[in-house]
Amino acid sequence: MHVQPYLMFEGRCEEAIAFYTQAIGAQLQYQMRYSDSPEPMPEGQLKPGMENKIMHSAIQIGDSVVLASDGNCSNSTTFGGVLLTLNVQDAAEAERKFNALAQGGQVTMPLAQTFFSPAFGMVTDQFGLGWMVIVPGEM
Structure with missing residues (x-):
C-alpha cells in the first residue's frame, strides 16, 4: 500500500x-x-x-x-491539518530549503537544533501548505 x-x-x-x-x-x-x-x-x-x-x-x-x-x-485554498515533511541531508540544506519555502509564507517554528534533530523547523508557504523541514536522526 x-x-x-x-x-x-x-x-x-x-x-x-x-x-x-x-x-x-x-x-x-x-x-x-x-x-x-x-x-x-x-x-x-x-x-x-x-x-x-x-x-x-x-x-x-x-x-x-x-x-x-x-x-x-x-x-x-486551505490545507488545514496537513503538513508535508521534507527530509534533508544536513543542517545547511535544511536552512536553504526552509528559507526558500518561507519566502512569502510564515514561519511557525524557526529552524533550530532539537533533541531529535540537528535541524528542524516548520513553515507555511505562500500557498498555505505547511512544511516540516528536518534532518532525520537523533543528536
Whole structure:
C-alpha cells in the first residue's frame, strides 16, 4: 500500500509548481491542462476560464511524487491539518530549503537544533501548505 498526497491549489497550481521547482528542486514529471483532456468535461462542470488551468500534474520532490491540480478553483485554498515533511541531508540544506519555502509564507517554528534533530523547523508557504523541514536522526 502507498499513500500519495494530491494537492489542490485552486487556480495557482502552475505558480506552485514553479515555486517548488525553484525553492526545493522539485521536478515536473507530468502535466495536463483541462484543454488537453482526451475527453471533454461534462457540460457545466468546468467553470469559465478554467480551460488552461492544470487538471493533473505530478511533481517529483526527492524520492517522492506529489500530485497536484488547480481543482475546481473555488479561490479558497486551505490545507488545514496537513503538513508535508521534507527530509534533508544536513543542517545547511535544511536552512536553504526552509528559507526558500518561507519566502512569502510564515514561519511557525524557526529552524533550530532539537533533541531529535540537528535541524528542524516548520513553515507555511505562500500557498498555505505547511512544511516540516528536518534532518532525520537523533543528536
